[in-house]
Amino acid sequence: MIYEVSHRTTYAYAHPVSISHHVLHLLPRQCPHQITGDTALEVTPAPTVRHEDRDYFGNPVTFLTIQQAHTELTLRALSFVDVRPRAVPEPSATPPWDDVLAVLDEDRAVETLDAVQYRFASPYTPIDPDLLAYARASFRPGRPVLEAARDLTHRIHRDFTYDPTATTVTTPVPEVFRLRRGVCQDFAHLQLACLRGLGLAARYVSGYLLTRPPEGKEKLIGADASHAWLAIWVPGQGWVDLDPTNDLIPGDEHVTLAWGRDYGDVSPVQGIMFGGGEHTVTVAVDVTQLER
Numbered sequence: 001m002i003y004e005v006s007h008r009t010t011y012a013y014a015h016p017v018s019i020s021h022h023v024l025h026l027l028p029r030q031c032p033h034q035i036t037g038d039t040a041l042e043v044t045p046a047p048t049v050r051h052e053d054r055d056y057f058g059n060p061v062t063f064l065t066i067q068q069a070h071t072e073l074t075l076r077a078l079s080f081v082d083v084r085p086r087a088v089p090e091p092s093a094t095p096p097w098d099d100v101l102a103v104l105d106e107d108r109a110v111e112t113l114d115a116v117q118y119r120f121a122s123p124y125t126p127i128d129p130d131l132l133a134y135a136r137a138s139f140r141p142g143r144p145v146l147e148a149a150r151d152l153t154h155r156i157h158r159d160f161t162y163d164p165t166a167t168t169v170t171t172p173v174p175e176v177f178r179l180r181r182g183v184c185q186d187f188a189h190l191q192l193a194c195l196r197g198l199g200l201a202a203r204y205v206s207g208y209l210l211t212r213p214p215e216g217k218e219k220l221i222g223a224d225a226s227h228a229w230l231a232i233w234v235p236g237q238g239w240v241d242l243d244p245t246n247d248l249i250p251g252d253e254h255v256t257l258a259w260g261r262d263y264g265d266v267s268p269v270q271g272i273m274f275g276g277g278e279h280t281v282t283v284a285v286d287v288t289q290l291e292r
Contacts, residue, residue, distance in 0.1 A: 022271035037080035059258035124262035135194035157247035
């Protein structure tokens with residue numbers, strides 16, 4: 001599947017911003033199942049300083065400094081991405097999850113050591129006893145790790161309601177668990193906290209999902225949105241993605257943007273500014289499938 005992904009973010013400020021510094025994760029990364037083609041990032045007003053790099057996790061990152069007064073900031077990322085089908089192991093054929101803990105504790109291979117850093121609590125994914133108790137219902141002793149993780153994915157999808165009005169980006173995971181409501185970011189953080197509470201390695205993945213209009217309706221321009229899911233590490237298989245919002249293993253309709261410990265590592269736009277006062281944010285995303 002080849003996609004054109006357009007992500008436009010506009011900040012409108014009540015008062016002029018005299019100077020601002022930004023860190024952007026808006027361009028998709030290369031990974032085994034995904035080839036990134038041409039990309040472009042337009043910034044208005046033009047930044048005084050701009051630097052492209054890779055962050056600690058290997059994600060493309062852009063650093064900006066804007067030194068002219070402005071009351072509006074527009075960021076538009078345009079990317080062409082070739083997403084290939086993924087090889088997914090049979091869940092029942094993966095090793096018991098308790099054995100995976102032993103591998104993470106004892107194996108010193110580079111791949112395993114890389115996975116170990118995703119076992120611990122992070123700012124958005126605290127270790128919580130209620131979440132651990134919820135997770136243990138799926139992770140019975142000796143159960144294959146991916147089979148148990150898929151069961152947890154299914155239960156989150158069944159037990160929680162998608163509700164974009166229930167939470168904000170700062171709502172803690174224990175509060176999401178209490179409300180039983182949230183959005184894709186909340187559900188990804190919830191499952192991450194469950195898996196890490198058990199001692200397993202799991203990472204947060206940000207990206208996009210191809211959406212389809214209702215039958216007989218045209219797709220609305222700008223109506224797509226960013227998406228979030230997670231990946232769990234399985235010995236001998238590597239990272240396997242899981243989408244609790246949609247209760248599935250992501251395939252060639254998920255476009256990977258970046259990954260890290262949680263949302264804070266891969267937020268599309270971060271920064272500080274002087275001035276501005278109150279502001280509004282408008283986001284428009286389009287994911288369009290192209291002919292190969």
